[in-house]
Amino acid sequence: MASDELFVSGHRGCAGCGMATAVRMILQEAGPNTIVANATGCLEVMTTGYPETSWKVPWIHAAFENAGAVASGVDVALKKLGKRDGVNILAFAGDGGTFDIGFQALSGMLERGHNITYVVFDNEAYMNTGIQRCSSTPPYASTTTSPAGKVIPGKQGRKKPIANIVAAHDIAYTATATIAYHGDLKKKVRKALEVNREGKGPAFIHVFSPCPTGWRYPSEMTVELSRMAVETGIFVLWEQEGSDPRNRKISCPPKEKRKPVEEYFKLQGRFRHLLKMPDIIEQIQKEVDEKCENLMQ
Amino acid sequence: MGVKQVVKGNFATAVAAKLARVDVVPAYPITPSTLFPEQISQYVANGEMDAELLLTESEHSAMSAAIGASAAGARVATATASQGLKLMSEMLFIASGMRLPIVAAIGNRALSAPINIWADHSDTMAERDSGWLQFYAENNQASLDLMLMAFKIAEDHRVLLPAMVGLDAFVLTHTMEGVDVPLQEEVDEFLPPYEPVYTLDVNKPMTFGSFGTPAHYTEFKYAQWEAMERAREVIDEVFAQFEEKFGRKYEQVSEYRTDDADIIFITMGSVSGTARAAVDRLRERGIKAGVAKMVVFRPFPFERIREVASKAKVLAILDRAVSQGLSGPVFADISSALANVSDRPLLMDFIIGLGGRDITFKDFDDMAEKAQKALKDGKVEQEVNWVNLRTELLGGE
Numbered sequence: 192m193a194s195d196e197l198f199v200s201g202h203r204g205c206a207g208c209g210m211a212t213a214v215r216m217i218l219q220e221a222g223p224n225t226i227v228a229n230a231t232g233c234l235e236v237m238t239t240g241y242p243e244t245s246w247k248v249p250w251i252h253a254a255f256e257n258a259g260a261v262a263s264g265v266d267v268a269l270k271k272l273g274k275r276d277g278v279n280i281l282a283f284a285g286d287g288g289t290f291d292i293g294f295q296a297l298s299g300m301l302e303r304g305h306n307i308t309y310v311v312f313d314n315e316a317y318m319n320t321g322i323q324r325c326s327s328t329p330p331y332a333s334t335t336t337s338p339a340g341k342v343i344p345g346k347q348g349r350k351k352p353i354a355n356i357v358a359a360h361d362i363a364y365t366a367t368a369t370i371a372y373h374g375d376l377k378k379k380v381r382k383a384l385e386v387n388r389e390g391k392g393p394a395f396i397h398v399f400s401p402c403p404t405g406w407r408y409p410s411e412m413t414v415e416l417s418r419m420a421v422e423t424g425i426f427v428l429w430e431q432e433g434s435d436p437r438n439r440k441i442s443c444p445p446k447e448k449r450k451p452v453e454e455y456f457k458l459q460g461r462f463r464h465l466l467k468m469p470d471i472i473e474q475i476q477k478e479v480d481e482k483c484e485n486l487m488q
Numbered sequence: 489m490g491v492k493q494v495v496k497g498n499f500a501t502a503v504a505a506k507l508a509r510v511d512v513v514p515a516y517p518i519t520p521s522t523l524f525p526e527q528i529s530q531y532v533a534n535g536e537m538d539a540e541l542l543l544t545e546s547e548h549s550a551m552s553a554a555i556g557a558s559a560a561g562a563r564v565a566t567a568t569a570s571q572g573l574k575l576m577s578e579m580l581f582i583a584s585g586m587r588l589p590i591v592a593a594i595g596n597r598a599l600s601a602p603i604n605i606w607a608d609h610s611d612t613m614a615e616r617d618s619g620w621l622q623f624y625a626e627n628n629q630a631s632l633d634l635m636l637m638a639f640k641i642a643e644d645h646r647v648l649l650p651a652m653v654g655l656d657a658f659v660l661t662h663t664m665e666g667v668d669v670p671l672q673e674e675v676d677e678f679l680p681p682y683e684p685v686y687t688l689d690v691n692k693p694m695t696f697g698s699f700g701t702p703a704h705y706t707e708f709k710y711a712q713w714e715a716m717e718r719a720r721e722v723i724d725e726v727f728a729q730f731e732e733k734f735g736r737k738y739e740q741v742s743e744y745r746t747d748d749a750d751i752i753f754i755t756m757g758s759v760s761g762t763a764r765a766a767v768d769r770l771r772e773r774g775i776k777a778g779v780a781k782m783v784v785f786r787p788f789p790f791e792r793i794r795e796v797a798s799k800a801k802v803l804a805i806l807d808r809a810v811s812q813g814l815s816g817p818v819f820a821d822i823s824s825a826l827a828n829v830s831d832r833p834l835l836m837d838f839i840i841g842l843g844g845r846d847i848t849f850k851d852f853d854d855m856a857e858k859a860q861k862a863l864k865d866g867k868v869e870q871e872v873n874w875v876n877l878r879t880e881l882l883g884g885e
Contacts, residue, residue: 223690224690239695239699240698240701241700244695247693248690249688249690249692249694249696251559251688251695251696253552253697254552254578254579256548257548257552257579259549260549260556261556263549263556264514264542264552264555264557264559264560265557265559265560267512267542268556268561271512271539271540271562272511272560272562274560295549296545296546296552298545299549303543303544
């Protein structure tokens with residue numbers, strides 16, 4: 192690892208943690224004049240066991256549900272103290288701290304128009320506490336609180352469309368990204384920080400972060416799953432300025448011939464029960480196809 | 489000398505924040521503290537105050553933003569009350585654990601349910617373990633003065649703990665009183681700019697709010713304990729400096745007619761004035777009563793309470809809050825302060841003035857009567873007494 196890395200090795204992340212790779216890429220792009228406000232979650236726990244730290248940028252963690260609010264406080268304080276120019280402020284949170292418990296603080300931060308880039312690392316469940324369901328958990332995924340049982344086959348309900356909801360706040364820049372498409376991810380980070388620097392208000396990046404521990408797949412397959420999520424159309428890479436979905440640009444279109452969702456499912460223990468349920472797979476395939484067709488229009 | 493103004497308690501705390509040259513005010517309005525963010529908004533809108541006003545979407549976010557702003561090196565003040573303080577509660581412990589000297593004005597108000605907007609101390613009493621310094625104002629002048637002193641005490645490098653100043657809902661927050669508002673130059677001389685020890689600085693990156701395992705957690709808490717212990721002397725120093733500068737005397741515990749008293753009422757907040765007048769009336773009837781007003785509740789003024797206790801035969805402790813299943817919180821703490829004192833007075837707890845119920849001379853007569861009976865019997869029949877309880881409203885099973 193290069194010595195100028197700002198997120199350094201030695202942390203306690205699981206082998207194959209998609210989020211750790213994403214954080215490293217984001218800080219490479221953001222550079223040393225960056226302050227991070229981090230929600231409680233895997234990222235905080237694995238990187239800051241006192242007296243050690245993986246962060247070579249100023250970093251603050253206060254609680255689970257308030258990365259948006261803590262970052263807002265840092266923003267206005269630096270502004271008042273005349274130290275704001277040239278400094279990037281990033282808010283980092285998991286899907287739990289963003290889709291669920293931290294949703295209100297995020298919405299407040301967006302509405303107030305802080306020049307902050309908020310990044311959600313979405314591994315589709317509360318991984319830090321042991322793989323419990325979240326509103327980010329996809330339908331039928333088996334978690335410890337939405338187990339695939341004899342009667343109920345995993346999570347009921349849909350995945351909350353967080354990036355759409357964020358974009359509906361009419362912020363300057365919203366994007367989705369994942370580590371398999373690292374050039375795309377870095378380009379989006381660059382754009383987001385540019386938006387902040389130009390004083391256009393907040394930016395938001397939804398980073399899809401495969402989790403070998405929670406999804407039950409071999410740790411060397413993180414990048415492959417990240418790519419397959421895009422190739423199947425399960426996770427679509429896009430970026431958008433403002434709230435009008437007509438301004439949405441698909442970054443990496445799911446191919447004309449998308450891979451069947453079953454190929455993505457069969458690599459992961461959390462979906463294994465579905466392989467015996469062709470009706471459900473067919474239904475999910477239909478929903479993914481409809482979603483992708485709508486996005487392409 | 490300052491300028492005499494007739495103002496509400498909320499104005500007094502807001503003007504104190506302005507005079508303290510607060511950098512950031514994160515706030516979410518709640519009755520009875522709404523005038524604080526309104527007044528600050530007015531100051532900022534008129535260019536009379538150079539502060540960043542951050543109007544968050546909840547009290548939880550207000551305290552979270554206060555933590556971010558304070559860690560970034562700003563002087564931070566906010567105000568809240570009751571349910572708002574409860575919503576902040578999680579973050580109060582984090583502010584003190586991160587050693588951030590945030591100052592909050594609390595319009596002491598009852599807690600739901602039933603929902604009630606009037607004065608009592610349930611809200612701040614429930615935060616007595618939050619690691620914040622706690623001060624209680626008797627009047628609007630004290631609300632202003634204690635706010636100013638709170639910054640100086642909280643930001644002292646021997647302390648570095650957040651502080652809350654309680655002022656009773658409506659009785660102070662919304663009541664007009666004559667207040668001496670200090671001049672800016674006087675406050676500048678008294679209160680130097682905040683000099684943080686550590687900040688979020690890109691030139692010197694540090695990790696704030698890290699993960700503490702069993703190997704380190706206890707020592708973090710002990711360091712906080714020591715800071716709170718050191719605060720005792722810092723409070724006395726700052727009170728003395730304030731008196732020298734502004735001529736107004738503050739003590740951790742203020743006594744009135746206690747020297748020869750049989751019965752000493754222990755009070756906090758706005759009821760203290762009523763208590764002194766009630767004591768004068770009792771004295772006219774030959775009842776030797778006095779008052780000890782607690783201005784500081786955290787750190788708990790053990791030594792001063794022991795001194796007061798040594799003068800009395802009965803301590804009649806007024807609690808404007810109740811710890812269900814125990815007693816009033818002030819009674820519990822005073823009992824613990826006297827646990828190892830062999831020659832201690834009888835202790836009686838009076839739960840009084842909940843949810844804004846008026847506290848009257850008659851209530852003091854009733855409390856004095858009960859205290860006198862205990863004095864005569866040499867024992868306390870009932871430790872926890874609910875004053876002015878409307879028994880006709882209580883149903884059967």
